[in-house]
Amino acid sequence: MPELPEVETTVRGLARYLEGERIERVALNRPDMRFPFPDGLVQTLTGARVTGLGRRAKYGLIDTDRGSTMVFHLGMSGRWRIDPTELAKHDHLVIETADHRFALNDARRFGFVDLVDTAGLDEWPAFAMLGPEPLGPELTAAHLHAAFNGSKQAVKLRLLDQHVVAGLGNIYVCEALFRARIDPRKAAGKVSKPALERLVPAIRDVLEQSIGDGGSTLRDYARPDGELGYFASRFAVYGREGKPCARADGGTIKRIAQGGRSTWFCPKCQR
Numbered sequence: 001m002p003e004l005p006e007v008e009t010t011v012r013g014l015a016r017y018l019e020g021e022r023i024e025r026v027a028l029n030r031p032d033m034r035f036p037f038p039d040g041l042v043q044t045l046t047g048a049r050v051t052g053l054g055r056r057a058k059y060g061l062i063d064t065d066r067g068s069t070m071v072f073h074l075g076m077s078g079r080w081r082i083d084p085t086e087l088a089k090h091d092h093l094v095i096e097t098a099d100h101r102f103a104l105n106d107a108r109r110f111g112f113v114d115l116v117d118t119a120g121l122d123e124w125p126a127f128a129m130l131g132p133e134p135l136g137p138e139l140t141a142a143h144l145h146a147a148f149n150g151s152k153q154a155v156k157l158r159l160l161d162q163h164v165v166a167g168l169g170n171i172y173v174c175e176a177l178f179r180a181r182i183d184p185r186k187a188a189g190k191v192s193k194p195a196l197e198r199l200v201p202a203i204r205d206v207l208e209q210s211i212g213d214g215g216s217t218l219r220d221y222a223r224p225d226g227e228l229g230y231f232a233s234r235f236a237v238y239g240r241e242g243k244p245c246a247r248a249d250g251g252t253i254k255r256i257a258q259g260g261r262s263t264w265f266c267p268k269c270q271r
C-alpha cells in the first residue's frame with residue numbers, strides 16, 4: 001500500500017512534468033474507481049492550467065487555475081504512469097498536456113479521485129479531522145504529549161490515529177518507534193517527555209529518508225514500467241521478525257498483532 005513517502009515521491013515526480021502546464025485532454029476509461037469520478041471532472045480539467053502540486057496526509061493534490069483541486073488517493077495499488085508508450089488495462093484516468101501523458105493506473109481500484117474547491121480544501125471531509133502533517137512544524141513533542149495525555153491505548157495504535165498525526169502508516173510507525181526506542185505496547189499516556197522528544201525527529205527522519213530514497217529513483221517514474229516501490233533495504237524492524245536488532249544489542253526482532261495489524265519491534269531496546 002502506498003504510504004506517505006510514496007505519495008510524496010509520486011507528487012514530486014508528477015510536478016516535474018505537470019506544474020505550470022495546460023491540460024489539453026482528459027479521458028476516463030470507466031465511470032469509477034473506489035467511488036464514481038466526480039461530476040464535471042473532465043470539463044473542469046480540460047483546458048485548465050496546473051498551478052501547483054502538493055500532498056496532505058496520503059492524498060495527492062493537483063491545483064488548477066479554475067479554482068478547483070483534483071485530489072487523488074492511491075488506495076492499495078494505485079500509481080501514476082508518466083509517458084507510457086501505450087495505455088494499459090487498469091489506466092482509469094488519462095491526462096495529457098502538450099508534451100506528456102499521465103495515466104492513473106489502479107488494478108484493485110481502492111484509490112479514488114475527487115474535485116474540491118481549492119479555497120475550501122481544509123474543510124473537505126477527509127481533511128477536516130486530520131492531525132498535523134508529520135513533516136510540518138505543528139508536529140511537536142508538546143502536541144504528542146497533549147494527544148497522548150491520559151491515554152491507555154498502546155502508543156503504536158495512537159500514532160496510527162489520523163487525528164493525532166496525519167498520514168502515518170504502519171511501516172513508518174514501527175520504524176519511528178524503533179528509532180526512538182519506545183515499546184509499541186506501552187500506554188500512550190505513559191510515554192515520557194524525553195521519549196516524545198526523541199519520537200518527533202524519529203518520525204521525520206524515517207519519512208525523509210524514504211522520500212530521499214524515492215527521489216533517487218524518480219527517473220523510474222518517467223518510464224512506462226515505473227513502479228511505486230518501497231525502500232525495504234532501509235527498514236530496521238518492518239518485516240524483519242527473527243532477525244537480530246540493528247543495534248547489535250543481542251535483541252531479536254519480534255512481530256506481534258496490535259489492532260489487527262502487525263507490529264515489529266526489538267524487546268531489548270524499545271522500552
Ligand SMILES: [Zn+2]
Pocket residue numbers: 245246247248249251266267268269270
Ligand atoms: Zn534492540
